[in-house]
Amino acid sequence: MSTPARRRLMRDFKRLQEDPPTGVSGAPTDNNIMIWNAVIFGPHDTPFEDGTFKLTIEFTEEYPNKPPTVRFVSKVFHPNVYADGGICLDILQNRWSPTYDVSAILTSIQSLLSDPNPNSPANSNAAQLYKENRREYEKRVKACVEQSFID
């Protein structure tokens, strides 16, 4: 059955294929348009460079009026990523706008990798290292970059 959410997700997918943003990709899973797999490549000139980070995006029938649930499947050491892969990002919570599409979601997460917000930490250890010991932070990030090749 075609619902507004499903129709919109088909449009999002088409746009992502026709006009793919640099460094991200995503597609619905084989048998369910409400669940997507995505990949974000670590942005250049950041400790995440060369990493390939996998995510899942789960939509409800209320999309695009409500944000989807986005989660890293790959291990990501980052001030705003929870241990279970959940992401603390305002546009996925209280600043969600129905004008965002999958492409905008993925590029926002990509920029979150480059610019963490250590003031609202989901991983306090990462936030502390980011603020106080950048070298150790980068070392930990690089370890999860290498891990991302194996996953």
Added chain:
Amino acid sequence: MEPKDEEIMKQQREIEKEVCDSTPLVSEKISLSCLRTEYMGDDVFSAKIQDLLKKYKFIRRTRPDGNCFFRAFAYSYLEYLITNYTAYQEFRKLAESSKDKLVELGFPRFTLEDFHETFMEVIKRVDPDCTGAEGSEKLQNELHQIFNEQGYSDYVVVYLRLITSGKLQEEAEFYQNFIEGSFTIEEFRHQEVEPMYKESDHIHIIALCTAIGAGVRVEYLDRGEGSTVKAHDFPEGSEPKVYLIYRPGHYDILYPN
């Protein structure tokens, strides 16, 4: 450990679901005297309801989901438009051209088109010219059906929110004066206007009415002094086409005598 945003959101969703299961998006027209029963024993409200009953006969309730102002406004304004062909045509033209204007203001074209298409589809479905003699009753039913279909109803709300946001941006200097606290217009638009389920304040109402050129009268049923209900017209001095009742936190539609 503090609850995670996700857990808070989950809880919120459960509450929303309860509200959703118990109230339609937009109700049938109900006699306004039902408010008397609702506030029985409450002297302040009872006196004010008595006053309100002199001017209005019916109320149409909207679901209290934070979108009530936008939904009530859209329903009531379209209800007026289906009985006034000239005004309908003017509004349709304005709606048609609003997309390009919003794109010019910097809204993402791709997603905007999705909402605009649906918005236009709703407007076309209640075209007063296409019904013939049995006319307005059929349109009224169509309108009611559309607004109780979550997909369409919410897309209309989204599009009105975007028009409102666009107006705030267009006249940022003016609207900045209405914003309390340290919000910039930009932050306010993204946090309080564009997201669904965010409640509306005066600033939303003024911006939307001005952008659309539709007068709205709001009757305030609150604990303010006196035994009469205070009304406010948006934009000031305009002739109201839409009548709403505000009770703290919620808007419903009113029908004047």
